[in-house]
Amino acid sequence: MTVHPSLQTYADAWTHSVTAISELVTPLAEGEWNWATPCPGWSVRDLVSHVIGLDCEMLGDPRPIHTLPRDLYHVQTEIQRYMEMQVDIRRHHTAPEMTSELEYTIIRRSRQLRNETRDPGTLVRGPLGSEETLESATRRRAFDVWVHEQDLRTTLNKPGNLDSPGALVTRDELLTYLPKVVAKRASAPANSAVVFDVQGPLEFLRTVRIDADGRGTIDSAPSLGPAVTISTDWETFFKLACGRVKLSSVTDRIKAEGDQDLARAILERFSITP
Incomplete structure (x- = not known):
């Protein structure tokens, strides 16, 4: 210890x-x-x-x-x-x-x-x-x-180990970058919300909210009227976020409801690792 x-x-x-x-x-x-x-x-x-x-x-x-x-x-x-x-x-x-x-x-x-x-x-x-x-x-x-x-x-x-202790640390680490991806990289509109619904060995739902000044925050409460809801599995989520796969190779594993242009802007800028 x-x-x-x-x-x-x-x-x-x-x-x-x-x-x-x-x-x-x-x-x-x-x-x-x-x-x-x-x-x-x-x-x-x-x-x-x-x-x-x-x-x-x-x-x-x-x-x-x-x-x-x-x-x-x-x-x-x-x-x-x-x-x-x-x-x-x-x-x-x-x-x-x-x-x-x-x-x-x-x-x-x-x-x-x-x-x-x-x-x-x-x-x-x-x-x-x-x-x-x-x-x-x-x-x-x-x-x-x-x-x-x-x-x-x-x-x-x-x-294997998709739900291991390291997976939990990785999930939390990747989630800290989502507000920047949505608000800054993808330029989501002010006063909007984007929901991420992830299934699989690690299941979670997170909402990125953009305030009137264009700043993003993240929480675990659902949004009643999100601009976009992006649904995928945990393996696709982390591999896309870590730059291990190209968006074109996993489009069949991602479902986007709402503003399709915004969804694509987010997903095309999703990689956060150097």
């Missing part, structure tokens, strides 16, 4: 997901580590390298000194370059090297979480030299690791 209850939910979610990742990749043959994942340009090995690398950074390990190749087509932005460093430096590691480092990183990180004494508001190192609170960083790791667990499950055709 961590000292601070506000961190425990995220620690438990991370533990559940990273353990699942270890169980998924440990039996893989060497060639299977090269299979492509839903993350552009990343193999199974690359995705696991990313998980290892970011948890090593949470442990305070120094970032690798490494020069990236110039021909990585999927690396276009500074944040992508930042993430790629931990990946590219492990690209020639063997399967036993990968599983051993993953296991060792899980042991170290689990011990850190169990013995955590810092206040959740403590500032810690974030990407590109930024700072964020310990609580935010721990929550983001739980979110990130669960999404990558699902990436691996897609690649290996082993579905």
Whole structure:
């Protein structure tokens, strides 16, 4: 148990997901580590390298000194370059090297979480030299690791854990972005409401309300006259929000009632991950 209850939910979610990742990749043959994942340009090995690398950074390990190749087509932005460093430096590691480092990183990180004494508001190192609170960083790791667990499950055709502790953290994390998606990106009209009705392993209904000044808020109360009601399943919701699928490939799994132009504007701008 961590000292601070506000961190425990995220620690438990991370533990559940990273353990699942270890169980998924440990039996893989060497060639299977090269299979492509839903993350552009990343193999199974690359995705696991990313998980290892970011948890090593949470442990305070120094970032690798490494020069990236110039021909990585999927690396276009500074944040992508930042993430790629931990990946590219492990690209020639063997399967036993990968599983051993993953296991060792899980042991170290689990011990850190169990013995955590810092206040959740403590500032810690974030990407590109930024700072964020310990609580935010721990929550983001739980979110990130669960999404990558699902990436691996897609690649290996082993579905599961769609309602796990990590799934709950991911749902809450994605919902915080909905007001921005609806109000700012999709320019929903003032004094309107957009309802999201999600079914499946995780069922929830949320309403984004736009006030007279164009600002968006979100709550769990239904709206009597929404401009749009978007209905879909949880897997489609998170994969679209995390940029894992294109809208054109999942239109048959989404139902939109009301203003169709607004619905399309929202769905076309739904991805929130870098």
